[in-house]
Amino acid sequence: MTFEPTRAAGLKALADFLPKAGGSYAARRNYDLGAAGHPHVSRLSPWMRHRLVSETEVLRAVLGRHSASAAEKFIQEVYWRTYWKGWLEMRPGVWRQYRDGVAAARNRLATEGGLRRDWEAACTGDTGIDCFDHWARELVATGYLHNHARMWFASIWVFTLRLPWELGADFFLRHLLDGDPASNTLGWRWVAGIQTPGKTYLARPDNIARYTEGRFDPRGQLAEHADPIPAPPPPPRMAAPTGDRPDPALRTGWLMTEDDLLAGFPDLPPGDAGLPLCLMPCDDLRSPLATAPHVRGFTAAAMGDAAARHAGMFAEPVTASGHGRIEQVLDWAATRGLRQVVMPHAPAGPAGDACGDLCKALAAEGIALRRILRPHDARAWPHATHGFFRFKEKIPALLADLGGLRAA
Ligand SMILES: Cc1cc2nc3c(=O)[nH]c(=O)nc-3n(C[C@H](O)[C@H](O)[C@H](O)COP(=O)(O)OP(=O)(O)OC[C@H]3O[C@@H](n4cnc5c(N)ncnc54)[C@H](O)[C@@H]3O)c2cc1C
Structure with a gap:
């Protein structure tokens, strides 16, 4: 299973999956057949996450094929x-809470006997729980x-192995x-x-056996109870960004992070x-630890593809990366006389944080950073006020709007 970091490969994966996006997906999507x-499932997420292929394009293609x-x-x-x-855009403090949680958990690794050993065994797939080790x-x-x-993996990490959830999220984000x-x-x-609050997800052996078609059967190995992990409440909700x-x-100069690798905005000069x-x-x-080489390679190649x-629209690109990225952007902007x-708006997360710093640094030089929101996000995000079930009620209206949205 490979994921080629190009838009062409993402569009091909979408086309290949389309016949299955209807009843077949609904009936079989929960089966994890591993080596098969x-x-x-579509496996479209690496392309969608970087917007090599947008949600709007995927939804339109699916609706062109199925009701x-x-x-x-x-x-x-x-x-x-x-x-x-x-949801996170309206509560960016939750991202900061998570980052603080990773830092605190890494301190615990240094001070709590046995925790580092258990964390390393979980990351290398050496816990003795076959299914978990396989997924790691x-x-x-x-x-x-x-x-x-x-x-299942997250549930076993938190409730069976009793490791800090932030370290599990960090392990995922790096890989x-x-x-x-x-x-x-x-x-x-x-x-x-x-x-x-109060609602946990407990991985159950019979559910794992059923949906892996018997590849795994961790009976007697998993926690049987899942008490919620204590955490501070989220900060008050802010208004969704408007762009x-x-x-x-x-x-003007154009800047891209890996969060959105489509150009094609109506507002672009x-x-x-x-x-x-x-x-x-x-x-x-993404993490205080090193991001996995395959992620670095995917991101670099995806940005190169973008x-x-x-090429006809932009000049030869300059790359600003690593610790000096802000200074490199300032230099790029200054040497080209940009005002x-x-x-594209970089959502809450690593790129959002970097762009917050960049905005201040550019402003100090009299240069404005303007973040454009895609119509898909501008219409949908303000509805993420409560749980998904309330948000879901808006989906028919959001789909009806698709006709009026540009492909991206
Ligand atoms: C603990 C945990 C961590 C996760 N971390 C990530 C992550 O870092 N990045 C990420 O993109 N997804 C994450 N997901 C969501 C989901 O697992 C993946 O989006 C999905 O498995 C991607 O595979 P697919 O494209 O084959 O999905 P499909 O089943 O084919 O779904 C189609 C698309 O719908 C979206 N989607 C499906 N399920 C979810 C979901 N639960 N949440 C959000 N979007 C969804 C994705 O864009 C996906 O490509 C996480 C889920 C859990 C439970």
Whole structure:
């Protein structure tokens, strides 16, 4: 199972999956068949997470092939991504709480006897729980895990191995090609009983045996109770971002992070071939530890693909990366005489943090950073006020709007 970091490969994966997006997905999506290559799910997340292929494109393609009711389950799953992003955008403090939690848990590794050994065994797949060890190794080897495996793995990490959930989320974020600050942090919080207070997810041996078609049967090995992990309440909800409007009169450069590798915004100055382009990968900021080489490779190649696809629109790209990324962007902007830098909105997470710092540094030089929101996000995110079940009620109206949205 490989994930080629190009838009063309993402579109091909979408086309190949389309016939299965209806009843077949609804019936079989929970089966994790491992070595069989996960044939019942789309495996589109590495491309969607980087917006090599957008949610709008996926939804449109699915609706071109199936009715909304036949593909209801798949459509809902795509909107889970949108919902988590919107939820975190309105509570960015939860991302900061998570980062603080990772730092605190790493301190515990240094001071609590046995914790480091147990954490290392979990990460290398040496716990003696076959299914868990298999998924730890599958993740490290492929950069992907089936959704059900992610749920089981996280539950075993938290409730059976009793390891800090933040270290598990960090392990995922370092290795998942689709590692996403919203889906990952909130997925782990959901399993641990923090996201929906009091409601935990307990991995059960019979459920694992059934949905792995008997490949694993961890009877007697897993925790039988899952008490919610204590955590501070989320900070008060803020308004969803509305996005900025670029000023067409200003000398402009375009900046991309790995969060959105499609150009094609209606607000982009039209016909401005040769727009200065800066690529600013932030995947090294996913964790205080090193991000896995396959993630670094995917991000770099995906950004290269984006630049190559838009070669007619942008000038030869400059890459700003590592600890000096902010200074490198400042230098790029200054040498080109830019008065504004325009970019797709970088959501809460590593790139969002870096862009917050960048915004201040550019402002000090009299250069505006304008972050444009995609219509899909602008319409959907404000509905992520409560749980998914309330958000879900808005899906028919959001789908009806799709006709009016540009493909991206
Ligand atoms: C603990 C945990 C951690 C997770 N971490 C991540 C992460 O870092 N990045 C990430 O993209 N997803 C994450 N997920 C969500 C989900 O597991 C993956 O999006 C999904 O497995 C991707 O595989 P797929 O493309 O084959 O999914 P499919 O089943 O084919 O679903 C289609 C698309 O819908 C979206 N989707 C499906 N399920 C979810 C979900 N539960 N939450 C959000 N979006 C969803 C994805 O964009 C996916 O590509 C996590 C889930 C859990 C339980």
